[in-house]
Amino acid sequence: MSAIVGSSTDTDTALADVARGSPSPEARHVPGAGLDPIFKAALYGCSGLILVLLASILILLFWGGWPALATFGPSFYWSTVWNPVTEKFGAGVMIYGTLFTGILALLIALPMSFGIAFFLTEIAPVSSRRPVGMAIQLLAAVPSIIFGMWGVAAIIPLMANYIQPPLIWIFSSIPVLGYLFKGPASGLGMLTAGIILAFMVIPFITAMFVEILESVPAMLKESAYGVGCTTYEVFRNVSVPYGRTALVGATMLGFGRALGETMAVTYVIGNANRISASLFASGSTIASTIANEFPDAPAGSLRNQSLLELGFALFVISFIVLAISRMLVRTGTK
Amino acid sequence: MDRLARRRSFDYLMKAISTGFAVISLLALAWILFTLVSLGLPALTSTIFTNVMSDGGLLNAIVGSLVMVAIALLIGGPIGIMAGTFLAEAGRGSKFADAVRFINDILLSAPSILIGLFVYQMIVVPTNSFSGWAGAVALAIIIMPVVVRTTEDMLTLVPVSLREAAFALGAPMWKVIVAVTWRAARTGIVTGILLALARAAGETAPLLFTSFGNPNWTLDLAAAFPSLPAAINQLAQNPAPEQVSIAWAGALLITVGVLALNIITRVVLAPKK
Numbered sequence: 207m208s209a210i211v212g213s214s215t216d217t218d219t220a221l222a223d224v225a226r227g228s229p230s231p232e233a234r235h236v237p238g239a240g241l242d243p244i245f246k247a248a249l250y251g252c253s254g255l256i257l258v259l260l261a262s263i264l265i266l267l268f269w270g271g272w273p274a275l276a277t278f279g280p281s282f283y284w285s286t287v288w289n290p291v292t293e294k295f296g297a298g299v300m301i302y303g304t305l306f307t308g309i310l311a312l313l314i315a316l317p318m319s320f321g322i323a324f325f326l327t328e329i330a331p332v333s334s335r336r337p338v339g340m341a342i343q344l345l346a347a348v349p350s351i352i353f354g355m356w357g358v359a360a361i362i363p364l365m366a367n368y369i370q371p372p373l374i375w376i377f378s379s380i381p382v383l384g385y386l387f388k389g390p391a392s393g394l395g396m397l398t399a400g401i402i403l404a405f406m407v408i409p410f411i412t413a414m415f416v417e418i419l420e421s422v423p424a425m426l427k428e429s430a431y432g433v434g435c436t437t438y439e440v441f442r443n444v445s446v447p448y449g450r451t452a453l454v455g456a457t458m459l460g461f462g463r464a465l466g467e468t469m470a471v472t473y474v475i476g477n478a479n480r481i482s483a484s485l486f487a488s489g490s491t492i493a494s495t496i497a498n499e500f501p502d503a504p505a506g507s508l509r510n511q512s513l514l515e516l517g518f519a520l521f522v523i524s525f526i527v528l529a530i531s532r533m534l535v536r537t538g539t540k
Numbered sequence: 541m542d543r544l545a546r547r548r549s550f551d552y553l554m555k556a557i558s559t560g561f562a563v564i565s566l567l568a569l570a571w572i573l574f575t576l577v578s579l580g581l582p583a584l585t586s587t588i589f590t591n592v593m594s595d596g597g598l599l600n601a602i603v604g605s606l607v608m609v610a611i612a613l614l615i616g617g618p619i620g621i622m623a624g625t626f627l628a629e630a631g632r633g634s635k636f637a638d639a640v641r642f643i644n645d646i647l648l649s650a651p652s653i654l655i656g657l658f659v660y661q662m663i664v665v666p667t668n669s670f671s672g673w674a675g676a677v678a679l680a681i682i683i684m685p686v687v688v689r690t691t692e693d694m695l696t697l698v699p700v701s702l703r704e705a706a707f708a709l710g711a712p713m714w715k716v717i718v719a720v721t722w723r724a725a726r727t728g729i730v731t732g733i734l735l736a737l738a739r740a741a742g743e744t745a746p747l748l749f750t751s752f753g754n755p756n757w758t759l760d761l762a763a764a765f766p767s768l769p770a771a772i773n774q775l776a777q778n779p780a781p782e783q784v785s786i787a788w789a790g791a792l793l794i795t796v797g798v799l800a801l802n803i804i805t806r807v808v809l810a811p812k813k
Contacts, residue, residue, distance in 0.1 A: 238712045245714035249630050252622035253640045256688065259681065260643045263654065266661040321561035329555050330562075338562060340806055345569050347802045349742025350652075351769055352795050355776055355787070356572045359579065405568050436551035459649065466651020468745040469773070493653050493745070500657075500749050505665050517657045521650070528646050 264521065271515025274508060282515065288479045290499075295512035297519055302481050303396070303489040304465055304520070310400025310485070311464040315408045316457060320446075322408070323415035327445075328437050339416065346409035354473030357402045362474060366393030370486055389486040394476035397485040402470050407460040414456035414535070418449040452538025458531030466524050468493040492520040573795075580792030583785035588793075593771055594755040596782075598790050604766035607759065608672055608751060609741050612679030617733055620684040624691025629717060641692070648685040655681045656746035664750060672765030675751025682743055683736040690732025694725040731809045738801040742794055744769035768794050 274295060275282055285296025326339050370391035377387040389395070422445045430440045446453065476488025477498055490498075496513050503510040591597025623640065631637030655678050663674040698721050706716040722729070747753075753770035754763070768790055775787035 238715055241714050242712045245717070246630060249622055249626035252619045253626040253631065253637070255619060256623055256640050256644050256647065256684070259684075260647060262662070263650075263658045266658055267654065270657075270661050318561045318565065321558035322565060324554070324558040325562040329559060338566070340803075341569060342562070342565050343806075344799055344802060345565060345572075347738060347742075347798055348569075348572060348795060349744065349769065349798060351742070351744040351773055351776075352572065352576070352791055355772075355791055356575050358776075360571060360575050405565065408565055436547055438551045438554040439547070462649055466649075466653065468651065468653040473776075493651055496653055496657065497745060497748060500660075514657060514661070517654050521654050524649070524651055524654075525646060528649050529642075532642065532645050 264518075267514055267518040267521055271511055271513075271518045274511040274515040277508065278512075282512070283519065286479075286481055288495075290502075290509055293508050295509065297492070297512075297516055299479050299481055300490055300492045300495050300516060301519065301523075303475070304491040304493070304523070306396055306489070307399045307403060307471060307475070307491055308461055308464040310396060311403035311407060312457065312461050314401060314404035315411055315460055315464075318404070319408055319411040319415055319457075319460070322412045323419055324438075324441050326412070326416050327419045328441060339413075342412060343409050345405060346413075349469075350406070350467060351469040351473075353402050353406055353470035357398065357470060357474040361398055361402060362393035364393075365398050366391050374486070385483045386485050388484040389482070391486065392476070392488070394474060395484075395486045395488050396475065399471045399475040399491075400485075402474060403464045403467055406467060406470060407464050410463055411456055411460040414459065415453060418452045418456065418538070419445050422448045449538060452535050455531045455534030455536075455538055458527055458534065462524050462527040462531060465491075465527065466493055466520060468497050472497045492516050496520075576788070576792045576795055579785065580788040580790075583789035584792060585789075588786070588789050592755065592757045593766065593775075596786065598768065598771060598786065598793075600754065600757045601766045601768045601771035601790065602793070604672070604751075604754070604758075605741060605768040607761075608676045608679055608747075608765065608767055609737060611673075611676035611761075612683055612740055613733070613737060615677065616680035616683035616736070617687055619680075620687025620736075621691050621729065623684075624688040625695060625717060625722075627688070627692040628695035629721065630713075644685050644688045647681075648689060651745075652682060652743055653745035653748075656749050659746070660749045667762075669762070670750065670752035670764040672751050672761035672763070675747050675765055675767060676761070678746035678750045679740040679743065682740045682746060686736035686739060687729075687732050690735070691725075691729050694728030694732065695721055697728070698724045727809050731805045734801055734805040734809075738798045738805075741801075742769060742798050744773050748773070 278285065278295065282296055283301065284298045285294075286298040287294045287296045288299060289295070322342065326335055330338060370387075370393065373387050374389075374391060378384050419441075426444050426448065427440050430444045435443070471491050472494040475490060475494055477490050477494060478488035479490060480487070482489070496517055499509065500513055503513055587596055588598050589602070590599060592600040623644070627637050627641055627644075631640070659674050659678040659681070663677060664670055667674075702720055702724060703716055706720045711719070747767050747770045751765040751767055751770065753774055754766040756766075758765065772787045772790040772794070775783045775790070778784060778787075
């Protein structure tokens, strides 16, 4: 009996200590507690490493590219000259190509992702949603280089034989629009790169769209159905406006991914150093130029430094796009 | 046509277009697989697995990829798990954790070729040599953010009451995390690691200027090191058709491996709904 009384007094003291914020000496003795500071330090250290990593990427790329920027000045960013023989370098063509292919990819991927998300959330029978959704996600798992080789083996012949000739034939005589469809039907070029990039980002955008659209309260949708809306009208006028901030964010994420894709683009863009308004013209992106030329640019050469400066530019562009995307997704889903 | 009929037919039209888009993306996946099988399967002979690259096979590239991905996992996995644990447990709600989470999301989608450039500047330039170590570090940087993200997501799903029960028994924090939260979330954490592994295995861009590639048999991580993606990239640009078909055999192998890993983790390890 006394033991129980004793222990209850102990408990009372311990509780009182906890309430005061200072555990009694007995309560403080937890076996193994000595390892806690080490464990916590490891948790903080590993997290800090992520911040250090991003900072070092920025610093090393900036530092590596600085001599090129110092040589050519800010005009490096809009100069369209890229000549390894005369050692004159500018990023204009690559920045144009990166943004052009990225926007083309988005123009194709956005309506398709909306359609697929509509299909997966409203149209498809419930039992087939998971397998179909998973199959589309598998597209995101296919390595970039495989997309490039598939592009060369399948998409380039398709474009050259069946898509480009009729488009050129239809549009070449129309003023202004004709510029978009000028050039030889080689199958290579901006549009081919844009199409392949679109298939690479569709799974990412779709997955986020589905998640956002599934979070729309059923009550909202049901009240729209209640006043006689069709399925599409509910999607268009209730679900999409409800999630619009996050939807824009998800789209930006897809754009950010498309900007940095390397291998797939390198295989199909044609790798030419020129700016053209035509969808069929060869061009190059920042990532494809780095992949193609870096092996030929010895460390310390001006060409090597210019490529590092290109890398720095790509990092800054992607950082801004991804940061905006993330903020929109976070505020939109809260 | 009256208004209702018009609205109805527009609804059918949009449903048809949306279904069409879903079918197109499934067809794209099927077309990729068909291209890989039709061009890769004929070249997939036993020579691929027995000979090195300079001798018409891919043995050294396959082994090289496995070695580098394994090392990358040993570096990136534990760091990723610890950082993910920090975000879900110790740092919940702090400014520092918000910053880490934000930067990790950026790293998750950062262009992989820039990871290659970074490791080139950090390791290849100072050591003056392409190396397997540099390739493994680049892949570790690819793996890490994926593991951080999935670990955090999976740990936040573990009920708080489970942790409180462990703390109430007098367990120190590390014991609660190791023996209770990690154990409760281990399927999810393993899923994340396997998906990260699948992603790293197919990456080519970060290896181009770090491990570079090597046509001969080597296990020397301090020198240029072979890998399957780099081998495919090199062979695919070769003018000789028989070299290109070896590239397709390699492409088939790597895609089947990566997709199988994805399907297995998603189907077998996925939480039952």
